[in-house]
Amino acid sequence: MQKLGTATELEYAFLFTLRKVNSINPEGFKPFFSNMPIDPYIKGNYRSRRLSRFIVSGNGLIKLPHGYFFQSKEDNPLMGGIKREFAELDDALIKLDIFKNLVLAFSDSCKLHPEAEIGVHQIRITCSPGNFGNLAPEGIHQDGTDFIGIFSVDRDNIQGGEAHLYTAKKEKPVFSKVLNPGELLLVNDHEFFHFGNPIKPQTDAQGSLDVFVLTSPSLLSG
Template identity: 70%
Template sequence: MQTLSEVKNLAYAMMFTLHKVKSVNIEEFKPFFTNLPVDPYIKGNYRFRRLSRFKVLGDELIKLPHGYLFQSKKYNPLLGDIKREFAELDDAITKLEDFKKLVLAFIDYCQLDEQAVEIGVHQIRTTCSPDNYGNPAPEGIHKDGTDFVGIFSVGRNNIQGGETELYKSKKESPVFHKILNPGDLLLVNDDEFFHYTTPIQPLVSGEGTRDVFVLTCPSLLKD
């Protein structure tokens, strides 16, 4: 089993990589994004969210007990030093074989010992309308305060914008900028890069949605 220092050495070795996860059927996930609770910590009622943490035990993906999300203001100037609680991911989605494949793909791409790590999975929908643009990253250009971040795109419906950017410094131009299309998984070394996603607005009249899973290791969840 890898020690914590060995895990972190692997984290430092990986800068950022983009993968197309062809083994996962994203259609299995889409129905579960229609009933997400509103994020009560963001003004405007345009972001919806669930959050759970997991470990791998043998061939099984195990959901760990409920916890709260905590980040310091160093990493999240908007919502830092606040205990945030979100509803757990629906048990039905966590039991999907494709959900397990996604978590294992994240662990595998990051070269982690699957028996030794705890993964946080954020299920997030950002909405927009002609009168209310959606902001996937209201905290601005930021780090999460973890080792690895994975952003997996599930769906983009009637939107423009939502480009994901990576920065070595907040004062410099981005070193990476791309719209993540469904099936794309962007892996980021959180120690090395700041990240940000630009606001979204509808392509045509009506509501637009951007659906993603954000995976983190460690999970950032506390008991």
């Protein structure tokens, strides 16, 4: 994990890192990605999504009240300026030790301050031979938060979907990689733009990509 040099830079000193979270077996998450609600804000019905927000309390999590997701048009030219509402994460998912371990891994790796609010997006992207799955319909972008974590849960019958990081929109990526299940990419949103290539199926059957995206702050409000 890279660090900058001075105390005044400490808050945003984290750049990016990729780690394998050994305390998490992604197989335990898979049942919770079936029959998820379709994201109503994206055309094409290829993205499903849930969203909840938490704070870390000791070695546990406190789930915060339901909120609305909001980004500026500058950060998200496609969906910015819209107050979006998504279904909460399943209570049975939240109770899993592996879910707690994921949120704690994000908080610890980013060295978040106590009581920092964390948003957890549960996302499935699907694709078929005639319809590719667009991971980032808004293009190369920043989310408008401080820290981002992308955790890969499953890749089923797909190719593509590489994660890219850029220091500027018109520059070549400084990082490009397919995230394998169990890998967590951590990014300072102030320092990098990010993007994900569309996915397409490897065979004539449907394919899917399952991820958790964690952010702090959560960009949710009551």
